Amino acid sequence: MATLFGGGLLFDGESGPHAGLGLLAEHGRILRVAPLAAFEGVACTRIDTTGATLMPGLIDCHVHLCSSSDPGFFATILSTPRERASLQVLQAARQSLRGGVTSLRDLGGFEFTEMPVRDAFREGRELGPTLVCAGKSITMTGGHAYLLSIEIDGAAAAVSAVRQNIKRGADVVKLIATGGVATPGLDPLAAHLTREELTAAVEEARRLGRRSAAHAQGAPGILNAVEAGVDSIEHGFQITDELAALMVARGTFLVPTLSAIARTLDNAEGRMPAHLLEKSLRFRDMQRESFRRFLAAGGRIAMGTDAGTPFNLHGGNAQELLEMTALGMSPARALHAATAAAAELLGLADRGRLCEGYAADLLLVDGDPVADIAAAADPRHHRGVWKDGYDVHALLGRPGPVPGAPRFLAGEAPF
Ligand SMILES: [Zn+2]
Numbered sequence: 275m276a277t278l279f280g281g282g283l284l285f286d287g288e289s290g291p292h293a294g295l296g297l298l299a300e301h302g303r304i305l306r307v308a309p310l311a312a313f314e315g316v317a318c319t320r321i322d323t324t325g326a327t328l329m330p331g332l333i334d335c336h337v338h339l340c341s342s343s344d345p346g347f348f349a350t351i352l353s354t355p356r357e358r359a360s361l362q363v364l365q366a367a368r369q370s371l372r373g374g375v376t377s378l379r380d381l382g383g384f385e386f387t388e389m390p391v392r393d394a395f396r397e398g399r400e401l402g403p404t405l406v407c408a409g410k411s412i413t414m415t416g417g418h419a420y421l422l423s424i425e426i427d428g429a430a431a432a433v434s435a436v437r438q439n440i441k442r443g444a445d446v447v448k449l450i451a452t453g454g455v456a457t458p459g460l461d462p463l464a465a466h467l468t469r470e471e472l473t474a475a476v477e478e479a480r481r482l483g484r485r486s487a488a489h490a491q492g493a494p495g496i497l498n499a500v501e502a503g504v505d506s507i508e509h510g511f512q513i514t515d516e517l518a519a520l521m522v523a524r525g526t527f528l529v530p531t532l533s534a535i536a537r538t539l540d541n542a543e544g545r546m547p548a549h550l551l552e553k554s555l556r557f558r559d560m561q562r563e564s565f566r567r568f569l570a571a572g573g574r575i576a577m578g579t580d581a582g583t584p585f586n587l588h589g590g591n592a593q594e595l596l597e598m599t600a601l602g603m604s605p606a607r608a609l610h611a612a613t614a615a616a617a618e619l620l621g622l623a624d625r626g627r628l629c630e631g632y633a634a635d636l637l638l639v640d641g642d643p644v645a646d647i648a649a650a651a652d653p654r655h656h657r658g659v660w661k662d663g664y665d666v667h668a669l670l671g672r673p674g675p676v677p678g679a680p681r682f683l684a685g686e687a688p689f
Contacts, residue, residue: 275319276300277663280310282323283642287330287614287627289606291642297328299634302663306630326657327642327649329609330626331376331635333616334591335529336487336508336578339366339391339405340384340422345545345584348421348456351384359387366588367391367402370581372673373589373653376635376661377404379578379620381448381487381508382411384422389443401664404635406620408487409444412436412475417466418454418489429474432467436478446620447479449504451488452495455535455553456583462511462557463492472502485621487529491557493517500526506576506619509534511557513564518571527619529578530565532597537586546584565601575603576619577612589673595651605647612650634663 280296286307296310298318306312340359341347354362363383370378380388388407395402411423412435424435436447451467453460467475476486480503488499491511499507500520506527507513513521513528521528538546538554569575579594580586598608617626624632638657643650650656653673659666 275317276305277321278313278316278318279321279323279328279636279638280313282325283327284628285327285329285609285644286629287617288610290329291327291644297628299636299663302634304628304630304632304634307628323638326638326640328628329637329639329643329650330613330628331637331659331661332374332592332612332650333377333577333620333622333626334370334375334579334581334594335379335506335576335616335619336381336531336580337366337370337378337588337591338382338580338582339363339378339380339388339588341582342366343582343585343587345547345550347582347584352421354384356385356387359384360391363388363391364400364402366582367395367405368670369589369673370591371403371659371661371666372670373591374637374650374656374659375403375591376637376659377406377617377620377622377625379406379408379446379487381408381446382419382422383407383409386410386442392443401661401666401669403661404622404625406445406622407443408446408448409439409442411448411450411489412439412467413450414466414471418450418452418457418460420457423450426471429470432471432475433478436475436482440482440484445484447475447484447486449475449486449488449499451490451499452492454489454491455557456550458547458549461492462553465492465495465498467498469498469502472498472504476503500524508578509561509580510568511561511564513568515567515571518568518573521568522571522573525574527574527576527615528565528568529576529619530561530598531578531580531594532561532565532601533586533594534580534583535561536597538584541585550584562601565598569601569603574615575611576616577608589653592651592653595647599647606644608647609643609650634660636660
């Protein structure tokens with residue numbers, strides 16, 4: 275039977291909150307969004323949203339499901355047997371879904387172990403979020419994240435690496451345009467893959483119907499990646515006024531991943547490697563300024579967290595909304611970045627908005643997240659999550675107090 279949500283507010287992915295609207299869904303699809311009076315007499319199950327806001331499920335454009343977010347994550351991932359690695363992906367993806375995230379883009383996995391999990395969700399064999407997967411990152415020999423990536427030198431090798439990823443099921447291509455924070459001894463501001471290598475990879479990806487995302491922190495690498503035609507710049511520590519104008523002109527998205535450095539520094543007292551702490555401290559303010567500059571320039575921003583980096587927990591993704599609004603982004607724009615804008619970047623044509631014909635990926639939060647972003651950013655304020663119409667909290671449990679906790683049904687005791 276169809277289900278009608280009504281009584282409270284509605285944020286449709288673009289605008290809101292709107293009062294007085296009802297949303298009717300059936301068989302995992304949104305049938306209609308209209309003034310509540312239009313549904314009088316319709317035979318359906320009714321869910322009262324009074325005191326709450328119905329919005330699209332959140333979309334995280336940058337995660338690493340293969341990682342359990344521990345300080346030594348590269349070594350942990352590499353020492354994981356492959357048959358166990360897919361289980362890690364499954365648990366991380368479901369933990370994210372419990373936390374209100376109904377679609378995720380994995381930008382760098384481990385030995386393609388995320389692909390069977392993505393397929394199980396996609397084919398409805400298991401309940402999980404929509405996954406858009408890059409397979410392995412493509413980096414220069416010895417470049418950032420080389421331990422988990424395909425290492426290449428030259429344009430022909432870049433083309434080959436794109437094809438290898440697509441052969442194994444990649445939906446999107448991830449390119450490493452600069453050094454990074456997490457790899458010891460590498461400078462995040464140094465350009466890595468060359469303009470020629472990036473261009474060859476982006477063009478091959480596009481020819482085969484895939485989009486490209488570039489890990490790019492320093493300005494020279496950001497310029498290389500934007501000129502090569504990538505769809506999104508990930509992290510973007512050093513977006514100058516000139517680069518912001520170029521990205522706006524070309525429509526290039528920024529996926530800020532502010533949570534990565536924030537969670538590392540929040541947990542500085544832990545077992546954090548020295549190089550990670552040192553670089554996080556050194557680049558935090560640069561990244562914040564870069565974000566503010568791009569925001570002021572009117573650039574397109576899509577939410578991404580880099581979940582899987584230390585203490586950046588799967589299921590805690592929504593916290594990125596707090597990070598973005600703390601730097602001056604309005605709550606409405608942050609919600610748009612986490613829904614409709616993110617769906618646009620990921621090419622998810624029927625998600626990220628509450629419109630007729632779209633998937634019933636829904637998040638119901640207490641109060642009004644446009645007035646107080648914490649309503650969406652803190653899963654404790656989430657009243658419900660629906661994935662393609664399935665009630666996630668009823669089927670998988672509410673988000674646990676500790677994301678990644680071993681209990682399948684977090685918060686429930688066995689009989
Ligand atoms: Zn990442």
